[in-house]
Amino acid sequence: MKILKYITILFFSSALLVSCGGGSSDETPVDPIVPVVLDPNEATLVFPEDNTECNEGVVNANDSSKSTVTFEWTNSENTDSYEIKVKNLETGSITTASSTTNQKAISINRGSPYEWYVISLVNGTSSTATSETWSFYNQGQGIENYAPFPAIAISPLRGSTISNTSTTTTLEWSTSDVDDDIISYEILFDTIETPTTSLGVTEDTTLEVTISPGNIYYWMVITKDSFGNTSNSELFEFRVE
Template sequence: MRKLHFIPTLLLAGSAILFLSCGGGGDDNGGDNGGGEPNPIPAPLATTLIFPDNNEECTEGEVINPTQSRVVFEWNDSQNTDSYQVNLRNLNTGSSSLTSSTESSTPIILLRGVPYEWFVVSRANGTSETASSPTWRFFNAGPGISNYAPFPAQAVAPTRGATLSATSSVVLEWSGSDVDNDISSYTVSFGTENPPPALESGITGTSLEVDVQSGNTYFWQVATEDTAGNVTNSEVFVFRVE
């Protein structure tokens, strides 16, 4: 009797082990990475801009009044993106504005006869990661304008806020652009004061070598002039020499 009683006990124990091994695991397709954590939300990718065109005059749009028009900004859809943020800056005043959209276009009211720059930030729900498009510049068409002023020059080197190793000279480099393609010359202001004093005018290239001393912070600015006599000042750029 002891032997007959012992065999069923082993069978019951084996059945329990088999049941636990077959049914005790979790579902591998449960939306996590196998460790109980949810799958990460993919970061959005940067979009590419379509309109207004870069370094061009924007003649399209609805004229609201003599000083304002409504322009539809357009860009391509980007992957892993739920919404977009249009960053717009008035290059005459430096003032900025933000416009949000869940589509790949949005209308924005602009001042006429004013230069702007813009870029678009891609955003996704559930993540703080973003992606930014390149920055484009354009002139919003204005009444009676036959020749547009140049765009403000942009610093190429030293980059804005850069700290340079000890040296006795630095080559300032910048880029200029104009809707009418009629830039005639540049004037560079440079020094340790802000705003910096004028250093050299009538420059036809886009670089200038300047003398510097270690331990100083320098400010520089570029004025761009076209053949019609229009002059546009860049922002004041700054760098430091160790």
């Protein structure tokens, strides 16, 4: 009888400990659900169209040298807002604007060349998506023929480093003109930051130049149309190893 009483007491004590333990120690804590934020897609530009004259701006009442242009693009997926970048190709100044819709009215100079693009943004992530870059001329009073758009470097890319596998390399660029009347390009090429050495005039958009290792080369393109209008590109540079 003593043994039976001892076993009964031991069982009761064990049951009491389990009931007071607050549940099984094998329970796994549940991790909080973290929402997945998808990266935004790039927008498709609509207006002003690429390589055209924009003549739909509204001339500003207080400043006739400016007009307000409504930039438009398609809505992109997984996007909460947009950042619009508009660059004056004559001055290099950049106007930045924000929008939660697929359009934005921006005041810009009349009779000036511009390029623009749109950055798609989404809350909860730093990831962005950038559209193509389009160029246009904002219509100006009394302009019958527009200067070409400044040339863009294709090769070597600005800031790039090329290996000295040869004593020459080929400069390549691209440009466009609303009036489609470009007749020539003059290339300035030198090892100084303000190149003054002209390599002559060409009708092509490529030119072979002589290079040597250990140098940084600077170059720019002067584009000319049939009316004598010219445009200077930005300064491009590349390093030769």
